[in-house]
Amino acid sequence: MDPAYDPQRVEADWYSRWEKAGVFRPELNAGGPPFCIVIPPPNVTGSLHMGHALDQTIQDVIIRRKRMQGFAALWLPGTDHAGIATQIVVERELAKEGMTREELGRERFIEQVWLWKARSGGAITQQIRRMGFSTDWTRERFTMDEGLSAAVRKVFVDLYHEDLIYRGTRIINWCPRDRTAISDVEVEHEDELGELVHIRYPFTEGSGGIEVATSRAETMLGDTGVAVHPDDPRYRDMIGKTVRVPLVDREVPIVADSAVDPTFGTGAVKVTPAHDPTDFEIGRRHGLEAVVILDEGGVINANGGRFAGLDRMDARRAVKEALAAEGALIKTEPHEHSVGHCERCHTVVEPYLSEQWFVRVAPLVGPAMEAVKRGDIRFIPERWEKTYFHWMENLRDWNISRQIWWGHRIPAWYCDDCGEMSVAMEAPAACRCGSKSLRQDEDVLDTWFSSGLFPFSTLGWPEDTADYRAFYPNSVLVTGYDIISFWVARMIQLGLHLTGCKPFPDVVIHGMIRAEDGRKMSKSLGNGVDPLDVVREYGADALRLALMQAAAPNQDVPFQTESVDAARRFGNKLWNAIRFALSHLGEGNVPANGGYPDRPGPEATWVLARLRAASDEVDALLDDYRFSDAFSTLYNFAWGEVFDWYLEMAKAQLRAGDEATKATLGVVMRDLLKLFHPAIPYLTEELWQHLVGDGFIAASRWPTPPSHDEPAGFENFREIVSGVRRFRAEHGLGPRHPLDIVIADPAGVMESWWAPQFKALAGFEPRAGAATEGANYSQVVSGSLQALISLDGLVDIGAERLRLDREITELEALVARTAAKLANAQFVERAPADIVAKERARAEDWLATLAKLTAQRSELG
């Protein structure tokens, strides 16, 4: 083995070997209880970003551990066709060749998208492989696969016949750039400083008029009414009168509607039913006409009269100028308001009256909320349930039709002759009227419609397949909080309704990876870090371990390259620890399982006890999805206890060829590799091959070390070693400077095993005995033990006095604190007995130490 760890070499070919051996298939543990995670499908044309890296590392840690625990573990990979996003990408590619999709036509454009997918769709799956994620590629799915598409059509048809899907003309969110409707959750609201424009609408009869205020002046071109609150005394007399809309010269009524807030603006609102949701409702209540003034690209249409042809933003300026020229513009004032933007392209969206398909959500919401309230489905951390409930409670019908070409085309056909609509799985041969002139609906479904079926459509549903029976419901869903509303809530709604069963019991929500500056990683800000770049520099294992240690349960975490570097250094440390073990054990001499020594010596007992404690803790933490705590615990155990203490203690015995120590070293290192394997699969696999050389660690059994009590006196030993090292450091004595030290162990807590270890770890050979009265010595006290370091000819007595004084002062403060606590009758009375007992024991301990130190201090003069 090389003396240094080289991630690129280690990570070169394990993945294909695992894959070839079928390690990632649930059949590996046929007969074991099923365990399943479906991947949140990334955009098929996208590439892996840091968020994926975190999300998927969590899933891989879960699935690899379950696999090692004997579950028939399935992590099902897949990709999403990502309707609008993908279409935009392909349109951009076409634009480079000077083409538009319209020129190409629907059929040929879709061909182009499939070609694009074939070319670039492999990128993301290659990246998933490079990260070492153990997905079962034999079960890979794509949301536009034949099977998944059939499921989509079936769901659409069934929901339509249950009246849960309907077609209707509503105000929806329209993106003029993408020229499609989008759903409520695809709109991002941002506060912007705009202006409130006050306009005067003159009465058609008599003098005077009414003043209205708007932030979108151009919409007045579509005004068909003015509304006031019915109880507003300012306007009560005007209700029923008519006013003339300037510029378009339309006569419209003043109506009374309680949706109007009398305290806002002038208390009178212009009503544009075709371009505002509230206005649409008001218009419907009062029979006002809806005049659409925008075309699909956000340009004023013929209804806008002389403003036709102007983009909406240009029209806003032009309308204001024209109003001012007519004397109808009263004033403009700055106005902060919230503006909706398209989540995909960030264009300002328009409320737009249009005929679309909707899912009626009311009947789905109840059961979906109940399942979480009952605890059938739980969010981890729990606080996300509030977000979920809040969103569910305010849910409006879901607009599922998109005016794009890439996606699942809506399975509805219209008869050219009689106008009848047929909704069916496949194109009907003829209309009921006998006509064969049928046209399929032009629209496609929202991408999230198919993603919403992912937990079961990927397993073969609606067919009753073996996979569906075994792996549905899934075992856990892992995702970021950003798509709770897009995806999680919809899977729960649709899953419950369609399969009659919750899609998963646990929803693990993690934070977002942010850029080093704390902001969102984004291409436009240029602060993004490509995980593959990090992998090339530090290795996938280092990135994975860093993400696992950093990922607090519910907090966003700034990505820091240094943490990856630290993880890589840990890899090097582990590499060398194994190299050390191999130098004594030779290659392939450690059993894959068991092999724990029957009658371990004290050092072995200690390390085995600690191993068991660490593995118990890691198990508990991983069961609770507390990855950061789990791997920090493991990291500290490995480095702080095994490498820093145990390996040092084992050296002397290994040199003496002690077989029991070899066995212990072997199993401890082996179990350490196993415990780390879910986080750093490549490195642990490589090292496993050297240490064990049997099968794959990826297919090995999760460790269950035997339990032992920690040997008495070990902590005392550790304290004395550290104390002597501190003594050396404080007095500028090198590690090998000879010291004359007597260990006084009146209670005999340390037996005799420690003697050679003091030599190994603290560089001195202790003499047993008692403190010599009157001698010049420094002491390290631990419990009833004392290490008495002779000062003869060694150090400056003055420095030692200062050192002692400092220690005594510190100790006195502690003693005073506990004494005060114990003197408090309330504390002794009310605190639990074990807490009080602990406090007493501590106080005694400190007092004894203090007595020894003060005695020594007085001897030093």
Add this chain to the structure above:
RNA sequence: GGGCGCUUAGCUCAGUUGGUUAGAGCGCUUCCCUUACAAGGAAGAAGUCGGGGGUUCGAAUCCCUCAGCGCCCACCA
């Protein structure tokens, strides 16, 4: 306008039902190239846990309040 969250060492963050002297990584200081590892080892400095008030024998932890920051939701034009 509602809701949620954050504020702990120079930096980035842990700290689970209140209970040892509040932890880690990085950075910093001193010493050590000891035959697994200098990508390392040993020792150390460093925090009035955002401010104020309260509950309690006891508060970083629970409650109230103020300040600063961030996120989500929302049809006040």
